Amino acid sequence: MAFDIFLLEVIISGLMTGVMYALVALGFVLIFKASGIFNFAQGVMALFAALALYDFLAEDGWFFAVFGFTLPVWLAIPATGLIMVVLAWVIERTVLRFMVKQNEIILFMATIGLAFVLEGLGDILFGSDVKPLDIGIPQGASDWLLDSFNLYIEQLEIFAAGTAAVLVVILAIFFQRTRIGRALRAVADDHQAALSVGVSLDKIWVIVWSVSGMVALVAGIMWGSKSGVQFSLSLIALKALPVLILGGFTSVPGAIVGGLIIGVGEKLAEVYIGPMVGGAIENWFAYMLALVFLLFRPQGLFGERIIERV
Amino acid sequence: MFYRESGQLKSSYISDQAMFPIAQDRWFVIGVLALAFLVVPFVINEYWANAILLPFLVYALAALGLNILTGYCGQVSLGTGAFMAVGAYASFKLVGFFPEANFLIVLALSGVVTAAVGMIFGLPSLRIKGFYLAVATLAAQFFLVWMFNKVGWFYDYNLTGMITVRPIDFFGIQITGPEATPAAKYLFTLTVVAVLALSAKNIVRGRVGREWMAIRDMDIAAELIGIRPLQAKLSAFAVSSFYIGVAGALYFAVYLGSVEPVEAFDINQSFYVLFIIIIGGLGSVLGAFLGSAFIVLIPILLKNIMVGGMGFGSGMAGHVEILLMGMLIIFFLIVEPHGLARLWQIAKEKLRLWPFPH
């Protein structure tokens, strides 16, 4: 009996971590679906968003230094959202609009550069020490679950899972049903063709990167509340890559499923195989899993098949 | 006016295919090599060797390797750091097994070991492309670094997990360890890098180089005209890993002297070398050197200006460095995706007309 509970806790813990990965992966999928760009800077955007949010809330931030007061949570979050929109606009003007016809590898490398810019900027503006983030999400284990089922699960993680679920539904509807969603998918397919039918590329890109920025903000809030706002947040970006491989780069539900599989897989591997080889398997397990997937199913579980024509 | 090729007629394919067909280029390269081999060793000091010249050479070599894979053959790799580690650890173990062996042989064997590992991790490239392949190379990066950290055999069960090079001499002259002079280290590294660079230039303008570029430009068409993707890609991984492995061995044995895997060979190293080839110029042997010079010098310049001149802390200088790198990457990718090497070419073309305007 004790074994079952333990296994269950490991799995659930993995699922929760998986949800967190999925939140970051969602941002990737958005940008990729709508602009064909693989945004390596997604994780750093989450970090940047969290840093900005912290700045609005805390008394040792720039906002307080300039204006003399801090914002309450219900104002700080929209304010950070606004910052992300401005960021998206700046990125579009300074980087994206010059890269319209480039091939995808160049675009990818540009986003690596972008990641470094945001990271450096974040460090310079906000400092690189760890900052606690508290926006009122209940902390600690869920008492109800503990009492009823003897399961130890953090309320924060339940909250994150719920938020992610809501986000997925909203985004899925957005892409499938709305006019803008269709336009976005057209843009992802072929920049120049979309331009030639009158789609305003720069507006679309600002929209997409803003939405993606919002998703990054949510991810940043969740991760930041859990373990404080720090640089390691941006490393999560790298973990999102295997998530995307598994789920398919163009699939919103795929990001979730991929995240869950990676989260659970990692945890199980660490707990059961880890002790045999000295631990820290989590460093590479996700990538090996992704590698295996790439060999047998390159488009991921839900992605679109890539067909080559001559 | 001085850079004109007029009068330089080629009467055979051999001279047309020479490495530096324009006479002025030939003289320039000979001049640089003469300076490097004959002048620098006499004026070099500890600081110049350790802070500038050795890292420049070692990173240029690693960049050459990565450029072969990514710039010429189009296979994106984020595993450079890990492959440098393979070279370093291979050299460490080899010297441990054969302490009397000639270090050149050790280097060559380290390169071969890395080439083998590179080919194994390169196998997925047959089915995966683009940034999917980049993710696959990340698997190599994280796994290998973890392995070198965890498996005691690699670092002779040293408690600190670090590996330290033992003093090695090359025909009587110390090239590693505390007794080695900067000049000795520099000359040895310079020779290795120069020979490998010339070989690289030969390979990329021959049949194999063309195959690599064909795969990069349009792999389907390449396959349809009879190029075997398997052999082309694996050979790219092999040669590239060989170079990166030798660079890693030099990085460990000659440049640093002792390393610890997580710090020295982690993903940041992979990015570093990638940045070198982007800024230096993808698909260019010269680019590896230009990029390496650029990237090695920036932190030094920054430190001197910011810490020495403006009084910032070195932590801040580090942040600015990251910011600047990112901006430079974006700048180069937008303005000149072919990097400094292309700018060099354009400068040469302008030089042909100088002092006339057109």
Add this chain to the structure above:
Amino acid sequence: MTNEQTSEILLEVDAISLSFGGVHALVDVSFDIRKGEVRSIIGPNGAGKSSMLNVINGFYHPQQGTITYQGQARKQMRPHDAAAGGIARTFQNIALFKGMSTLDNIMTGRNTHMSKSLFWQALHIGPARREEIEHREFVEHVIDFLEIQSIRKTPVGRLPYGLQKRVELGRALAAEPTLLLLDEPMAGMNLEEKEDMSRFILETNDEFGTTIALIEHDMGVVMDISDRVVVLDYGRKIAEGTPEEVRTNQDVIDAYLGVSHD
């Protein structure tokens, strides 16, 4: 100019059917190509002509049918076997290696004939160098033949469309092919360029005896240079024969004028 005598069959496709999901690109197509002839494949857009070439080349694998080349029958062709067997081709949308010069592009066509190992190449002396020179000479003949000497060092990405097509032909010719597959080699060319291209194709056929399979939309060109013609429509063969026979065939006329089918 045209080859009248019956010669042996170089390539035969038998009952080839090819579909992608629900789309039937080719349905039960059979024809042959005789050694030394110029065989045109024509038909309205979407008829499956390029797909047919892709099947011969080994890029697409048909679900049914056999391909017999030089007497050897196969269910499907592999690209490397095709190339090694002397089949070369050009592509509808130009598949040149944009990052390389004209000379280098054409040299890649020699690839199947070059084999010296990596080691010798690194040294660039001895066997590798001799091989490089030898093939360079051959490629220069091709360059002379196609009159593109002045652009040999230019990166092909910078060349105008018509010249790119010529370079692509050069790359195919460099392989010394037994069977040359040309996919709309004259698309997008003006009259003068077309005349040049036709001349090159005919000379290749005449002087080197290369068998040519040609997809082309310009009926004038087809009628002028072909020995025999195959007509495809909606993936099926609807006629074949000499240009004269095909031109007067009612089914062919219907297909081109868009008369509806049952």
